Each structure stands twice: as structure tokens, then as C-alpha cells.
Amino acid sequence: MHPVTETTSSSSKQARDPGEARDARDPGEHVLPAVVRAAAAGDQDAWRTLVKAYSRRLYAMARSRLGSRAEAEEVVQDVFMAASRMLTQDSGYDERGSFEAWLFRITMNRVRDVIRQRKTRAKHRETIEDSYRTSTSSQKAPVATSVAPLREALEQLGGDDREIIELRHHGGMSFPQIAELTGSPLGTVLARHHRALKKLRTLIETPTPSNEKHQP
């Protein structure tokens, strides 16, 4: 809904742990509880730290699932507003659990809400989007060619498989955190992730009319 600027990012060609991406911003697991407590007490610097640490990771996960930049940003804002209310009202967050898993759970729920709203409003939305298409230039973001087949394959991946890929690789969550978030044993999470990767690779390698043009 709001204007966004296309930004490019350097790409990594080395396989690496998705958790590495968060190193520079993460307050650190030993410091985090104190930061969260300070945020709950209304410390604005603590909130800035949390926003810097997590907002882009939450955005990446929401963006992957929703496909819309504007909706993804709204989700992130909603998540932090909800987190703020729950922390300051001392409800909803149990310090024994992972703050990160809690934040991602709120995000997943909000993303599901948005998807549900979309379904119930599908007819109207098509109407207004048609109107936008005819009245303005397309606002659909250009997709880097290298990741275009991946994004198409993710769209085709089933809900649970897609979710674990998005939590792990777009959200940068660790496997133990995903296990905590989903309430599944760690071994199950690892197996699900491995299966999901294989399905994803199969989808990418299976030529379709839309992805053939991306093949070298």
C-alpha cells in the first residue's frame, strides 16, 4: 500500500548457515532477556534494538509467503505492535521460552490471518487490482533471474514444507527454535527440512513453461 524502493543486495554463492545473516544485528542470547525486560518496561532503546535485530528477518519470511511488499511490512508492524502490547501488559510472553520463537509465532499467525482475509475478499480484490492494473503501471517487483525459479517453486511447495523452508532460510531460525515454535521434536524438524529441500529441488529442476525461460 505504501511506496517501497527497490533495493539490491549482494548475493552469496557459498552455502552457509542461515543464522549467520543475523550476527551483526542480533543482541545476543545472553543479553536478549535483559533487552526484552527493558523493552517491556518501555525502554525505547531496547525496542530499537529488537526492531533492528528482527524486523527484516520477519519481513523476509512474511514477504516470501505473502508475495506482497506492502502486506509484509504491515505484518511486521502489526507483529511489533502486538509484541509491544503483550510485553507491556505482561501477557502472552513466557520468559522461559525463546523470544525469537515467540516473535515468529506471532508473525506466522498474522500471515495466516492475511491469507484468510485474502480468500474471503478474493472477488473484490480481483476487481480493484484489475482497476489498478489499468490505471497505474504495475507495481510488481522485478525478480532477480537467479532466484526466479526458486520463488516459483516455493509457490508450488505444500504448506508445511514451505513453512519450514521459510522459517529456516528466510527467517534465519535455528532448528531448535523451529522445533520450539512448531512443538515438534528436533529430529522431526530436521527430517521435515531435509524432505522439503528435496521437494523444492525437484520442483526447480522440473521444467515448466514459466521456469524454462530462466534455465541457462
Next chain:
Amino acid sequence: MNHDSTPINDHEDPRDAELESLLAENAELFAGEPDAGFEDRVFSAVSHAEETGPIASIDHEGATLTSGSSRWRLPAVIGTGAAGLIAAALVLMASLPQSGSTHTDGAAVVQADTSMNTSIADVTDAVIEAELTLLEVDLFLAGDSEFDAGAGLSIFNDEWSL
């Protein structure tokens, strides 16, 4: 910092590593999408969460949603007359639990009620509903025979002569 001491997977197949590289590239592209003001907007939403509800407004140029210092603009996609604006304004006002509102000549400003836990998404929905109403009224007035205007306009027909 990496909290994860568990191997990602066994990497028996080199294609797994390639795929994970591609996923990492995709994650970086996604995370790099928002502009430099993104964190400020998120922080602003947090810092104002307890103070005021989001504000939605609609006028002849389109709809605006404001939360804290963040502002979103949904331009009017069509030209519309007073009937459409009045209808859209009423929809906006009816769609939100509100702590305050004004309504003049089809323009509306609505302050969402935070005690109702009204989120930005709720206000966005209300704004889109209002925009849809503008569209419906415009299509109705334009005599688009393909469009079922009845459903969208029935609630107004009793009070407003379109």
C-alpha cells in the same frame, strides 16, 4: 550469532548446498527490499502502540492511513463523484471501532479505538473497503452492465440517491 549447533543437513548431495546458497541469496534479496526507513516505521508503530490508534482518512484524492509518524497513501484509482465519496466515507466510519471521527462532504477521518485492539491491518482493511466502495460506485454510475453493483450499494440505497 548462531544459536544453532545442529548441522543444517548432511550435504551428501552437492545440489543441496547449491539450493541452500540460492535460498540464502533469496533471503538477502527479501531482507534488502525495504527502504532505509523501514526500521523507523516499525519502531514508530511500536512507540505509538500505546498512545493512539491508527488514523484512517478518505478524501477526493484517495485514502490515507497514518500510524504514529508512518503514513501510507492509497491513491484514488478512479474519478468519483460526491455519492461515491460519501459512500466510501460511511464505509470507512462503519468499518472501524473508533475513538473519534469527522465526516464532511464525503471526506472522513477516523481515529481507531486502541481499546478495541484495532491493528493497522484492521484499519487497512477498512480503507480498502472504502476504496472498493469508490470503485463500485464509479462502475455503477458508469453503467457497467458486467458489474453487480447491487451487493455493494444496497446498504446506501435507502439513504442516498445515487
